[in-house]
Amino acid sequence: MNIFSRGELNDLYRYSISICGCENIGYDVLHTSIEKFLVKSEQIEIQYPRRYIMRMIKNEYVNTIRSDSRLEFSDEEVELEVEDFGQGLEKYDAKVVLDHCNSKEREILFLWAYEGMSYSEIAKQLEVSKGTILTRIHNFKKRILKVLNKGGNDE
Amino acid sequence: MNDFKSKVRDHYSSIELSNERLEKLQSLEGKTSRPLFSWNIFVTGFATLSILFAVVLVGFPQVTRSLEDNILHEVVKNHIKNMPSEIETSNLFAISSKLSRLDFAIINSTYTSDKSLVGARYCSIQGVTAAQLQYKDTVGTRYTVYQVPVPKEFESRKGLIKESDISGVHVQIYVEKGLLIGKAYSLK
Numbered sequence: 001m002n003i004f005s006r007g008e009l010n011d012l013y014r015y016s017i018s019i020c021g022c023e024n025i026g027y028d029v030l031h032t033s034i035e036k037f038l039v040k041s042e043q044i045e046i047q048y049p050r051r052y053i054m055r056m057i058k059n060e061y062v063n064t065i066r067s068d069s070r071l072e073f074s075d076e077e078v079e080l081e082v083e084d085f086g087q088g089l090e091k092y093d094a095k096v097v098l099d100h101c102n103s104k105e106r107e108i109l110f111l112w113a114y115e116g117m118s119y120s121e122i123a124k125q126l127e128v129s130k131g132t133i134l135t136r137i138h139n140f141k142k143r144i145l146k147v148l149n150k151g152g153n154d155e
Numbered sequence: 156m157n158d159f160k161s162k163v164r165d166h167y168s169s170i171e172l173s174n175e176r177l178e179k180l181q182s183l184e185g186k187t188s189r190p191l192f193s194w195n196i197f198v199t200g201f202a203t204l205s206i207l208f209a210v211v212l213v214g215f216p217q218v219t220r221s222l223e224d225n226i227l228h229e230v231v232k233n234h235i236k237n238m239p240s241e242i243e244t245s246n247l248f249a250i251s252s253k254l255s256r257l258d259f260a261i262i263n264s265t266y267t268s269d270k271s272l273v274g275a276r277y278c279s280i281q282g283v284t285a286a287q288l289q290y291k292d293t294v295g296t297r298y299t300v301y302q303v304p305v306p307k308e309f310e311s312r313k314g315l316i317k318e319s320d321i322s323g324v325h326v327q328i329y330v331e332k333g334l335l336i337g338k339a340y341s342l343k
Binding site for chain 1: 158159160161162163164165166167168170171172176177179180181183184333
């Protein structure tokens with residue numbers, strides 16, 4: 001019996017693509033992560049396999065790429081109201097928006113939209129505070145709306 | 156239902172592994188099964204025991220230092236090294252943008268608000284990637300400030316954790332806005 005079902009493998013593949021931004025790199029990162037996960041799972045008992053391998057995928061991507069050449073989150077944390085992530089983006093195609101995202105932004109979008117996580121759950125998954133997630137979403141929306149309204153040039 | 160949310164979900168749902176790739180991933184499980192005896196494990200175990208023995212024999216006083224003291228000593232060691240800044244600017248935002256590998260936002264600490272920022276570089280504290288900021292005060296004294304995410308051991312702490320004079324350097328560590336900050340300057 002396999003540790004991950006076909007459905008779970010597809011979910012992990014989608015998560016990997018959300019981080020890597022490309023199907024081929026996403027597959028390579030997933031492949032390496034599963035190999036490492038299987039070795040690790042024989043050494044220690046992994047309580048939450050899904051969460052564990054998601055973290056492995058992210059680490060594997062960071063190790064592979066090391067730094068993201070696109071915009072990074074950087075602003076200091078500010079107090080924010082909980083806002084609706086999708087508000088203002090309804091008229092845009094998902095792929096167009098994702099093409100303008102960096103790795104961290106795509107990851108949050110994936111966890112929010114595909115995994116259906118709340119902001120608190122995303123914060124827990126990414127091991128940051130809920131305030132950091134809200135700041136990231138706020139900054140992301142501010143930037144992406146500016147870029148999309150200008151016609152897609154984020155330079 | 157949030158329309159954009161469903162668009163993103165539909166976008167990802169439309170992506171699927173090909174049968175060939177799926178089978179390849181599923182077949183990994185059989186390939187990575189661990190042999191009963193592995194030379195790697197034996198060699199790693201032996202090396203670990205040897206290092207532990209050497210540490211206990213030679214470096215026991217260092218091992219028994221608290222985490223606070225380890226960090227204080229590491230901050231002092233880094234301060235004395237006086238490595239040149241990779242980015243020379245007084246703009247905190249510019250530094251934050253350049254040090255993009257950091258997984259946290261650099262803050263303007265209240266403990267350094269009366270000093271002028273002159274530059275920054277990457278560094279590490281206890282093996283974690285940190286920001287090393289250089290400050291100067293009005294009389295030209297050089298201050299080295301390290302910012303790093305708060306280790307689990309200090310999560311419940313706030314403000315000054317410990318300060319000390321080590322090897323002619325005054326050093327403080329404190330927690331502020333979710334970061335552990337180390338500040339050091341040479342005593343006259």
